Amino acid sequence: MTKKKIGVLLADDAEIIRTAVSRLLETEPVIELIGIAENFSETLRMAASLRPDVVLLDLHMPDDHAFQPAFVKSELALSGARVLGMSLSSGEDDEESRVLAESFGAVTLLDKARFGNELIPAILQT
Numbered sequence: 537m538t539k540k541k542i543g544v545l546l547a548d549d550a551e552i553i554r555t556a557v558s559r560l561l562e563t564e565p566v567i568e569l570i571g572i573a574e575n576f577s578e579t580l581r582m583a584a585s586l587r588p589d590v591v592l593l594d595l596h597m598p599d600d601h602a603f604q605p606a607f608v609k610s611e612l613a614l615s616g617a618r619v620l621g622m623s624l625s626s627g628e629d630d631e632e633s634r635v636l637a638e639s640f641g642a643v644t645l646l647d648k649a650r651f652g653n654e655l656i657p658a659i660l661q662t
Contacts, residue, residue: 539566541565541568542566542567542660543568543586543590544561544567544570544589544591545570545572545579545588546558546569546571546572546592547573547574547575547576547579547593548574548597548622549575549597550594553594557651558572560651560652560655561656563656564656564659564660566660567656570586574597575597575599576599576608579591579597580611583612584611584614584615589618590619590659591612591615591619591620592620592646592655592659593608593612593619593622593642594623595640605636608640608641609640612640613641619640619642620646620658621633621637621640621646622646623645623647623648624649633645644658646658
């Protein structure tokens, strides 16, 4: 019996982060990177069409549109995806990033500087 892969949509405006996360996700056989978005517009469009299990969402992406976190949260909720917020934070005491992550509907906040230890376990909690 084959276990269903966890479909992940990666949303980050920084190419270096997209590349690093993509390579990290390739190491886990039960995770499938099904899409990569570079801004909120692409993220919402791809989430609606691809129906990922998890969205890795950079909380600080620029966009042509002035997306409010509550709007992004409601649109991602329609996709049924679990949202994991990503930020370069100053640790667990980074209240500003935690509040922002919650406003986007993220169930957790991942520090980009510590992806090696946190990313795969957070995705596997799906």
